[in-house]
Amino acid sequence: MKTLELGQQIAKILTGGSILALTGELGSGKTQFTRGVGIGLGIPEEHITSPTFTLIQEYPATIPLIHIDLYRLETHADIQSLGLSEYFQTPYIVIIEWADRMQRALPSDSLRLQFSHGEHHEVRVVDIQGTGSKSRESVNRLNALLSQNPDNDFPRISR
């Protein structure tokens, strides 16, 4: 399964208020995955980018998407000054790249997706975990959805 497609599939099981915390090295597919979620929500693929200075982008959709990229943030104080907790109260879908930069301030109930490069150049691995009851239900729904397609060996899902 491709990174974009995984995002599209996950979009089917997300609900307003879902928070996705993405971690993983440079180029491991976090933005690509976010594009996939966007496509699943009806946002054109090319709209979702990683501009150099924009930390937070909002995309209108049936369930609006908030895309946050913390790569350029250095300190905990910087992160606090963004007031991200506001976004965690909304009925939007929130995706955070480089979520490990705000580890302590992440909502306790969120979907954690750890991206990494696989053994081969073209391969990515995603480890998916739910840390609370809402996100665990999302993981269950995702498992059920992906198990309908037998050649879905891409994400590794743990609870």
Ligand SMILES: Nc1ncnc2c1ncn2[C@@H]1O[C@H](COP(=O)(O)OP(=O)(O)OP(=O)(O)O)[C@@H](O)[C@H]1O
């Ligand atoms: N499963 C995959 N197989 C092959 N290439 C992939 C896969 N997933 C993503 N890529 C490619 O890897 C490159 C980097 O992806 P992407 O920009 O999504 O990474 P990122 O994790 O957001 O990186 P950054 O940390 O710089 O934000 C892109 O060219 C993308 O097309």
Ligand SMILES: [Mg+2]
């Ligand atoms: Mg990125």
